Amino acid sequence: xxxxxxxxTLTARLKRAAGLGLVYAGLSAVALPATAAADTNVPDDIKxxxxxxxxxxxxxxxxxxxxxxxxxxPGEPTIMIDNVPGGGSINGxxxxxxxxxxxxxxxxxxxxxxxxxAMLNDPRVRYDYADWKPILATPTGGxxxxxxxxxxxADSALQTLLKKPVKLAAQSPTGVxxxxxxxxxxxxxxxxxxxxMRSRGEGRLxxxxxxxxxxxxxxxxxxxxxxxxxxxxxxxxxxxxxxxNDDGKIVRDPTFPNLPTFNEIYQQTExxxxxxxxxxxxxxxxxxxxxxxxxxxxxxxxxxALTETYRQAAREFIKTDKFKQESAAQLGPxxxxxxxxxxxxxxxxxxxxxxxxxxxxxxxADKFDVHLSTR
Numbered sequence: 001x002x003x004x005x006x007x008x009t010l011t012a013r014l015k016r017a018a019g020l021g022l023v024y025a026g027l028s029a030v031a032l033p034a035t036a037a038a039d040t041n042v043p044d045d046i047k048x049x050x051x052x053x054x055x056x057x058x059x060x061x062x063x064x065x066x067x068x069x070x071x072x073x074p075g076e077p078t079i080m081i082d083n084v085p086g087g088g089s090i091n092g093x094x095x096x097x098x099x100x101x102x103x104x105x106x107x108x109x110x111x112x113x114x115x116x117x118a119m120l121n122d123p124r125v126r127y128d129y130a131d132w133k134p135i136l137a138t139p140t141g142g143x144x145x146x147x148x149x150x151x152x153x154a155d156s157a158l159q160t161l162l163k164k165p166v167k168l169a170a171q172s173p174t175g176v177x178x179x180x181x182x183x184x185x186x187x188x189x190x191x192x193x194x195x196x197m198r199s200r201g202e203g204r205l206x207x208x209x210x211x212x213x214x215x216x217x218x219x220x221x222x223x224x225x226x227x228x229x230x231x232x233x234x235x236x237x238x239x240x241x242x243x244x245n246d247d248g249k250i251v252r253d254p255t256f257p258n259l260p261t262f263n264e265i266y267q268q269t270e271x272x273x274x275x276x277x278x279x280x281x282x283x284x285x286x287x288x289x290x291x292x293x294x295x296x297x298x299x300x301x302x303x304x305a306l307t308e309t310y311r312q313a314a315r316e317f318i319k320t321d322k323f324k325q326e327s328a329a330q331l332g333p334x335x336x337x338x339x340x341x342x343x344x345x346x347x348x349x350x351x352x353x354x355x356x357x358x359x360x361x362x363x364x365a366d367k368f369d370v371h372l373s374t375r
Contacts, residue, residue, distance in 0.1 A: 008279065038109045041241075041306050043105040046079045050090025050109045053085040061138065061294050062109045066324065072313040079107075085214060089114040090124050097127035100303035104310070108132065110297055112176050112289035119123045119288060119352060120360075121373040129350050133307060134342040135296040136314045141253040142241045142290060143222045144180060144262075147213040148233060157236050157263070165190040166214045169206035171197045173368040179285040180216045183262045185367070186278055189214075193368075203227075207254045208234075218290075219255055239265045243334075244291040246341075248348065250283070255333045277323055277359035285357070287349035290341065311339045 048066065052058045059081070066079040084092030093114050100106040117125050150166070151157035163186075168184075170177045170193045177193075177200075184191050191214070197203045200217055204225060207215040215235075217226050229235035242250040242261035250263055262282075266274045274282070296314075298307060317323050318336050327336075337345070352360075364370040 022194055032188065041104065041303065042074050042077055042309060043103065044075065046077050046105055046107060047080050047082050048079055048107040048109060049084055049092055049096045049100075051084050051086075051089035051096070051114065052111075054083050056085075057113045058089075058109055058294060059083060060329065064327070065136075065296070068317045069310070069313055072317045079353055086093055087124055088117070090117055090122065094124075094126040100299050102299040102303075104298065104302050104306045106298070107135070108297040110295045112293055115288040115292070115350070116174060116176075116178065116285065119284065119350060121357075123373055131300050132297040133300050133302070134346055135298060135307065135310045135338070137292045137296075137337045137342045137345070138294045138331050139243060139291045139337065140332060141183045141219040141243055141255055141334070142180070142216055143219070143226070143237050143256065143259065144183075144214065144216045144239055144241075145222075145226060145235045145237045146215075147207070147210070147231070148236055151236065154236055154238050158238060158269070161189045161214070161238075162187070162269075165192050167191075167212040168193045168214050168216070169197050169203040169212040170195050170198070171203070173370045174372075176200065176218075176289060177216060178284050179289060181367075182278065182282040182285070182363075183266075184214075185243075185363075186266060186274060186282065195368075203272060219253070219292075219334070220304045223255075223332070240288055241286055243284065244287060244345065248287075248345065250286070277353075277356045278363075280353070280356045281363075284349055284352055287345060292337075292345055292349060293340070295346070308339075314338045 015197050028372070029336060048062055050059050050062050062081055066081060069074050084095055086092065087094075089111065093108065093110065096106070096108045100108070115129070118127065118129055118148055146157040146161065146166075147155075150160040155187055164240070166189060168177070168181075168191050170181070173181065173193070181193065194212065197206070200221060203212065203215055204217060204221070206212045215226075224371070226235055230237060237256070237259055239255045239262050240253045240259045242263065243253050245251045250261060253259070263274055296310075298310070300316065314336065315338050316337070318327075361372045
């Protein structure tokens, strides 16, 4: 139950005490909750900008979270989803950056499609993540898998990957598959990507039709659509991307505890831990696109007490059994991250050293004829 819902009872007690002459100096400062003043500042109406169309993954995600926030925030504000699609989320994010007020009445929902263009210095981007601060993030994981035509098990399939070209049906070189493309390149896999897929689902269908012999899916899609293929002997899981632990290190995904991470596979094949600008690029885009896949953001000037009220509401509802049950289908087996932990992860993920950026610019140009700004 939120602090505000207990306030009438507390106020009534104070009034009764005052009527009896029992209020002494400093009682109100001791009795009133520290967040009471901040709670009363929660706007009656909150407009949540979602820079994607209705029915997309981020829209469905926001519509799942909206009633939870509303029910757990003081005053139960109305949270209105405002879909502003276009430019792969850049249009809506630009609009939010220009117009959002810092009074807590306007939120933004972002995803990897919003983070990546900012990290890649896309000239269309007019927003800066330094101008926002996060309330909540929802992570996800992912699995790279191969066709049985490459081998009877993961070890033999990996050996084949190192010897012959493979095809991957993908959306774009700078899209959600970017860290996977970097990882495969680090392993020495000769990938011939077929770009232009409208979704990862289309990529999976190409794999099922035999048009690609390697594929990648995020956790929810993997569990629902690829796990049956694995059970039928039509797909072989190779490695997961992993998850970030509390120290920001990549560790095994608890959803796939028996599946090695990319880091482990690299250590196994190369005899050393991954490092250098190539790995730094992989780690940054993995963190921003998967460990922090979707974010609830507010302008950085939003009062800290109000920001903390939003974060506390999230902390409260994500602990409930009902949320855990209902979120399983929407979020998979991952627990949302709240507050300063998100801020630390986000700041690290979005900051790229000049030498790492230059490596990425050169790599994308050489590999895929994609030319990025170096500003």
